[in-house]
Structures are given as structure tokens and as C-alpha cells.
Amino acid sequence: KPVGRYLFEVCQTGPCMLNGSDNIIKYLFEKLGIKPGETTADGMFTLKTVECLGACGYAPMMQLGKNYREHLTKEKVDAIIEECRKSSSINN
Numbered sequence: 568k569p570v571g572r573y574l575f576e577v578c579q580t581g582p583c584m585l586n587g588s589d590n591i592i593k594y595l596f597e598k599l600g601i602k603p604g605e606t607t608a609d610g611m612f613t614l615k616t617v618e619c620l621g622a623c624g625y626a627p628m629m630q631l632g633k634n635y636r637e638h639l640t641k642e643k644v645d646a647i648i649e650e651c652r653k654s655s656s657i658n659n
Contacts, residue, residue, distance in 0.1 A: 571606045571613035573651045577629040580619040588627035591639045592616060598648060611655060612648075 575595060579588050592614070596602055599612050606613040622628050625637030636647055 568604075569606060569610065572611050572655060573631060574613045574615060575629050575631060576615045576617045576620070577603075578618070578620045578622075578627065579616045580623075582623040583626040583628060586626035588639075591627050591629070591641075591644060594641050594644055598644065611651070 577583075577588055577592050577595070579592070592603065595614050599607055599614065601607055601612065601614050603614050603616045617630070620628065620630055620635065622635055622637060625635065627639045628635055628637045629639065630636075631647065631651075636643065
């Protein structure tokens, strides 16, 4: 399967789940219209769930490229999506 320009790898291991990663995954579905393992129709975003990324003290978190995005909230997810969209429009 093709992977989007931005791959959101959301940790779903115990500490992240206890701190709301399931809500983050659900919110990403609501915002992007994709489930884990899917890519948006425009090819920009892919959502994936992963096992421990080794940053349990920063839960819930995800990896985006080489960077970790930590202590995720809906507001932080909105900012990350907007940042990706702006970066994509600048680089095209």
C-alpha cells in the first residue's frame, strides 16, 4: 500500500493507552477520515498504530518522520495537521 507524505505512527502500548492514545486515534479518524492502515485520498496522510516507541513518560505520543510528538491533545493534533499542510504547500 502507498504511504502518505506524512506518516502518523501513534503508540498504542499500555502507558499511551492509559493516557488517551485511543482518543487521539479516534480524533485523527474524525479529522482525516482514515482508520489505522489507511491513507487519505490526496496521499498526504497515513495513520498507523505501533507498539512502544520508548517514550512512555511522554504519553500519549506518536512519531512523525524522525520526530516524536508528545503529550498529545486534540489541540496539538490540530496544530500538527496544520503544520504538515502548510509545509506541504510551501514545498510544492
